[in-house]
Amino acid sequence: MKLAYSIAKRFLGYNKGQTILIAVGIAIGVSVQIFIGLLITGLQDSLIDKTVGSTPHITITQEDETSFEEFMIDGGSFTAVAYQAEGPAFALSENDDASVLLRGLSADGDKLYKLSEKLIEGRMPSAMNEVILGSGLSEKLDVSLNDELTLRTITNQSVVVNIVGIVDLKVDAINNSWVLATLATAQSLFELKDEITSIAIQVEDVFEADVLAEGIMTFERVNEQNLSVVNWKDQNEDLLSGLNGQSISSLMIQVFVLVSVVLGIASVLAITVLQKSKQIGILKAMGITDKTASWIFLFQGLLLGFWGAILGVLFGVGLLLSFTTFARNPDGSALIPIAFDPVFIAFSGSIAIFSALLASFIPAQRSKKLSPIEVIRNG
Amino acid sequence: MDNILELKNITKFYGDKIKTQVLFGLDLSFERGSFNSIIGQSGSGKSTLLNILGTLDRPTDGDIIINGKNTKTLNANALSQLRNENLGFIFQFHYLLPEFTALENILMPVRILGKKIDKEVMARAEELIELVGLSKVKNNLATQMSGGQQQRTAIARALMNQASIILADEPTGNLDSDTTEQIYDLMRMINKKYQTTFIIITHDQSVAEKTDRIIEIKDGRILMDVRKK
Numbered sequence: 140m141k142l143a144y145s146i147a148k149r150f151l152g153y154n155k156g157q158t159i160l161i162a163v164g165i166a167i168g169v170s171v172q173i174f175i176g177l178l179i180t181g182l183q184d185s186l187i188d189k190t191v192g193s194t195p196h197i198t199i200t201q202e203d204e205t206s207f208e209e210f211m212i213d214g215g216s217f218t219a220v221a222y223q224a225e226g227p228a229f230a231l232s233e234n235d236d237a238s239v240l241l242r243g244l245s246a247d248g249d250k251l252y253k254l255s256e257k258l259i260e261g262r263m264p265s266a267m268n269e270v271i272l273g274s275g276l277s278e279k280l281d282v283s284l285n286d287e288l289t290l291r292t293i294t295n296q297s298v299v300v301n302i303v304g305i306v307d308l309k310v311d312a313i314n315n316s317w318v319l320a321t322l323a324t325a326q327s328l329f330e331l332k333d334e335i336t337s338i339a340i341q342v343e344d345v346f347e348a349d350v351l352a353e354g355i356m357t358f359e360r361v362n363e364q365n366l367s368v369v370n371w372k373d374q375n376e377d378l379l380s381g382l383n384g385q386s387i388s389s390l391m392i393q394v395f396v397l398v399s400v401v402l403g404i405a406s407v408l409a410i411t412v413l414q415k416s417k418q419i420g421i422l423k424a425m426g427i428t429d430k431t432a433s434w435i436f437l438f439q440g441l442l443l444g445f446w447g448a449i450l451g452v453l454f455g456v457g458l459l460l461s462f463t464t465f466a467r468n469p470d471g472s473a474l475i476p477i478a479f480d481p482v483f484i485a486f487s488g489s490i491a492i493f494s495a496l497l498a499s500f501i502p503a504q505r506s507k508k509l510s511p512i513e514v515i516r517n518g
Numbered sequence: 519m520d521n522i523l524e525l526k527n528i529t530k531f532y533g534d535k536i537k538t539q540v541l542f543g544l545d546l547s548f549e550r551g552s553f554n555s556i557i558g559q560s561g562s563g564k565s566t567l568l569n570i571l572g573t574l575d576r577p578t579d580g581d582i583i584i585n586g587k588n589t590k591t592l593n594a595n596a597l598s599q600l601r602n603e604n605l606g607f608i609f610q611f612h613y614l615l616p617e618f619t620a621l622e623n624i625l626m627p628v629r630i631l632g633k634k635i636d637k638e639v640m641a642r643a644e645e646l647i648e649l650v651g652l653s654k655v656k657n658n659l660a661t662q663m664s665g666g667q668q669q670r671t672a673i674a675r676a677l678m679n680q681a682s683i684i685l686a687d688e689p690t691g692n693l694d695s696d697t698t699e700q701i702y703d704l705m706r707m708i709n710k711k712y713q714t715t716f717i718i719i720t721h722d723q724s725v726a727e728k729t730d731r732i733i734e735i736k737d738g739r740i741l742m743d744v745r746k747k
């Protein structure tokens with residue numbers, strides 16, 4: 140075994156050019172796989188983050204859109220559970236008026252909608268009758284921080300609130316209509332007492348949302364109050380099938396790259412058996428066993444796979460780094476935030492090593508069959 | 519007499535469909551420490567015989583007994599081990615491993631045996647290198663040596679595991695007459711020093727005449743078997 144390894148190393152070292160060529164071939168395969176794999180994952184992650192990163196993944200409402208009693212939802216899979224009381228209202232400032240959507244949020248609302256991150260000025264509402272407005276709405280009403288605003292419901296309840304913050308909600312439609320307050324503020328204005336109109340939930344793994352939603356549907360309180368549970372996947376089927384198609388094509392590319400790498404190594408190693416058949420014959424005449432002879436080629440495959448994988452990981456990561464460094468948005472942020480997934484990188488490297496080993500099985504088998512007499516007879 | 523190697527009724531056919539018989543029921547035995555040559559016309563079956571003697575090839579029929587062990591029943595691994603421990607080969611085209619230096623080539627049989635390259639082994643290698651006169655080029659790759667030096671490396675390699683039998687197929691076939699003389703003297707000296715049995719195929723009449731026994735093969739049969747002394 141040790142002998143086979145040292146002969147393998149020597150053979151590879153003796154044909155340096157050829158060795159480097161194969162290793163680089165494997166490396167290119169690995170780096171393409173890493174680059175494509177992580178690029179697509181990064182693209183999908185950022186797309187998903189943009190789509191559902193700051194919206195509820197699961198929403199619980201009353202079927203008839205009325206209010207219901209709040210109940211506890213917790214568990215490790217849920218990263219944010221916001222209790223909401225919301226309804227249409229009319230906002231009047233000194234200068235103008237507008238139809239708005241008033242949404243009262245419990246503590247987790249900030250986390251779920253990433254409000255603190257999106258605040259342009261001011262702070263989050265914390266006390267009764269404090270609100271923050273979408274930036275579009277604040278322009279429309281011509282109000283600024285610390286101004287007062289009157290909110291009136293369709294049932295003609297009204298309240299005067301303080302603007303403690305302006306928030307940029309990114310999407311025009313909600314930027315122009317949302318007024319956000321504490322849960323208590325909204326409950327009092329809409330005369331809901333302790334009741335709420337919806338529960339918005341974010342989950343750890345967005346793709347688990349449908350399964351978790353089904354779990355929630357079995358809750359006693361959900362059945363009792365006849366609540367409806369919807370998750371983002373039901374509402375985004377096009378996006379999901381798009382992502383799925385992308386994943387499949389990325390996988391296909393990876394598989395084809397892999398297949399060509401394996402074929403490449405196998406054919407080159409097959410040639411090296413021919414190149415080294417004389418040496419194998421001599422070694423066998425000296426008494427090397429068939430098993431040791433075949434291990435020489437397995438070790439060659441392993442060594443090539445190992446160095447190819449290391450080189451490939453370096454290439455791949457280098458490629459990704461330069462891509463994230465040079466492909467940038469006008470604002471300087473990375474065009475595609477690539478996730479450096481060490482598990483995927485290690486996986487890709489191990490696949491290369493494994494395929495190289497696999498590819499060396501044929502030449503190893505051939506070397507086993509090689510008889511010293513052939514070599515001695517034919518020079 | 520103590521026979522190190524015995525052949526009993528060896529026949530050899532080549533080919534699957536069209537069978538050509540190359541060896542016709544040979545009986546031969548070689549004494550321990552003897553120095554033998556095999557001569558004969560080209561195509562008479564000398565190499566075929568030597569390869570069968572060396573267990574590199576199997577006879578179609580007959581028995582080969584090496585050091586009292588019948589090789590017929592041995593499997594490939596056991597044959598490999600037998601070759602490694604008892605037999606040394608020297609061929610016309612020396613067959614060194616070009617990726618390794620002279621010293622590494624000489625040490626290879628020991629590594630195949632699975633023994634550590636310790637001080638004792640190194641001392642033996644150095645002694646053999648000295649003996650065959652390769653001290654100056656021992657760290658050269660096989661390809662960086664002259665034909666004679668390569669052949670001497672092959673001889674040292676054949677001796678490394680203290681092989682009791684050295685099989686040589688035209689070892690001086692492509693060397694000039696001076697070098698041929700040197701190689702022959704070297705083999706003779708080793709034969710005397712270590713009591714190694716030599717079986718040498720040669721075309722060179724002068725080489726054959728210096729051996730203790732000349733076996734002539736003709737068309738796969740023993741034509742003549744002459745012992746000196």
Ligand SMILES: Nc1ncnc2c1ncn2[C@@H]1O[C@H](COP(=O)(O)OP(=O)(O)OP(=O)(O)O)[C@@H](O)[C@H]1O
Binds near residue numbers: 560563
């Ligand atoms: N693999 C083979 N298949 C068929 N016939 C073979 C094979 N090897 C050798 N022969 C035949 O066997 C006969 C003996 O060959 P061998 O090589 O033993 O001769 P030799 O005495 O060593 O000749 P030379 O002096 O030229 O080396 C020849 O007629 C040769 O054609």
Ligand SMILES: [Mg+2]
Binds near residue numbers: 564565566687
């Ligand atoms: Mg011959």
